[in-house]
Amino acid sequence: MDVLSNISLKNLNTFGVPSIAKNFVEIREEKKLTELYRKGYFQQKFLILGGGSNMLFTKDFDGTVIKVANTGIQHFIEGSHIFVTAAGGEVWNDLVWYCIQHNFPGLENMALIPGTVGASPVQNIGAYGAELMHVFYSCRAFDTRTGEFRTFTNKECAFTYRDSIFKTKYKGRFIILSVTYRLHLHAQLNTSYGAIESELKKRGITAPTIKDVAEVVSHIRVEKLPDPSTIGNAGSFFKNPIISNQQRDKLLTQHPTLVFYPLGNSESKVAAGWLIEQTGWKGKEIGEVAVWKNQALVLTNKGEATGQAIFDVSTRIIESVFQEFGIELEREVNIF
Numbered sequence: 001m002d003v004l005s006n007i008s009l010k011n012l013n014t015f016g017v018p019s020i021a022k023n024f025v026e027i028r029e030e031k032k033l034t035e036l037y038r039k040g041y042f043q044q045k046f047l048i049l050g051g052g053s054n055m056l057f058t059k060d061f062d063g064t065v066i067k068v069a070n071t072g073i074q075h076f077i078e079g080s081h082i083f084v085t086a087a088g089g090e091v092w093n094d095l096v097w098y099c100i101q102h103n104f105p106g107l108e109n110m111a112l113i114p115g116t117v118g119a120s121p122v123q124n125i126g127a128y129g130a131e132l133m134h135v136f137y138s139c140r141a142f143d144t145r146t147g148e149f150r151t152f153t154n155k156e157c158a159f160t161y162r163d164s165i166f167k168t169k170y171k172g173r174f175i176i177l178s179v180t181y182r183l184h185l186h187a188q189l190n191t192s193y194g195a196i197e198s199e200l201k202k203r204g205i206t207a208p209t210i211k212d213v214a215e216v217v218s219h220i221r222v223e224k225l226p227d228p229s230t231i232g233n234a235g236s237f238f239k240n241p242i243i244s245n246q247q248r249d250k251l252l253t254q255h256p257t258l259v260f261y262p263l264g265n266s267e268s269k270v271a272a273g274w275l276i277e278q279t280g281w282k283g284k285e286i287g288e289v290a291v292w293k294n295q296a297l298v299l300t301n302k303g304e305a306t307g308q309a310i311f312d313v314s315t316r317i318i319e320s321v322f323q324e325f326g327i328e329l330e331r332e333v334n335i336f
Helices: 031-038 092-101 117-123 196-202 210-224 245-254 272-278 307-325
Strands: 004-008 020-027 046-049 061-068 073-078 081-087 136-143 149-153 174-184 232-236 242-244 260-262 267-270 289-291 298-301
Touching: 020 031, 061 174, 073 092, 081 092, 081 117, 092 117, 092 210, 117 136, 117 174, 149 174, 196 210, 242 245, 245 267, 267 272, 272 307, 289 307, 298 307
Parallel strands: 020 061, 046 061
Antiparallel strands: 004 020, 073 081, 081 174, 136 149, 136 174, 232 298, 242 267, 260 267, 289 298
16 A cells, blocks of 8 residues: 655645645555554544545645545435445546436536535535435445444434534544435425526526436536636635524614525524625635635635635635624635
């Protein structure tokens, strides 16, 4: 097994910021994890890396970066459900299109989300009214503390909005090697969120297929979000905050155009992009860091930004929003 030294991570994170890993190893076979465990690598500082799409390096990493690179997708049908299992190193969007090509509904609203399959339950990824937690069945993971393999059920993952047990109680402990999703053969399409319906109408589509929805979602994302292959970014940098309906109603009296989504209880989700835009940050540039002109949720690297510079701009945005609205934004990306 090759453990490399002093490896640049600049091309392995979608922000494209410079960072050097003291040690680096790529995992394509599960047995390599057992070998790393026996050699004591997990008793030292380490970091699990997938597609590098939800992280910001603010300095060099003085430890071992372990890149999950296993691949493979398979499925079986049982009754009215389809069970699709994908390796942790698979690109998420490749899985989405695998399901679309097989006419398996359930993932189409999450088309073009960056990152890998292994990262999907950690973040409880979601977009356009869909969340991973509603299609997640189980995942197989390696426990870096015990050297054993374990399977987690949906309930055990304790999913909440953009959160899971892998970001809280077990943060950094488990390496997710595969995920199984349970999809429904006759699932209803969800086209009511965001601009999906209007884009379908613009295209003259009255009876959309899952492929239509995925293509429309991809189109909307490309229009709103910069391509990480040309402009460094990590997609949405901030979570949409959840506030009480009482606080929401109070804000509405002062800001009647507030963009929010009722959650069906006593809370509402507020559009963080709208909050940021109202404080004047949309399109603003500070040195090599810019807030994306089409979506204020996205921070970008113009080319030579450091991770620390991006982090500092995000701090200023958080302060601006809190001062104006009394809402404290939370970063969605992981900071290292």
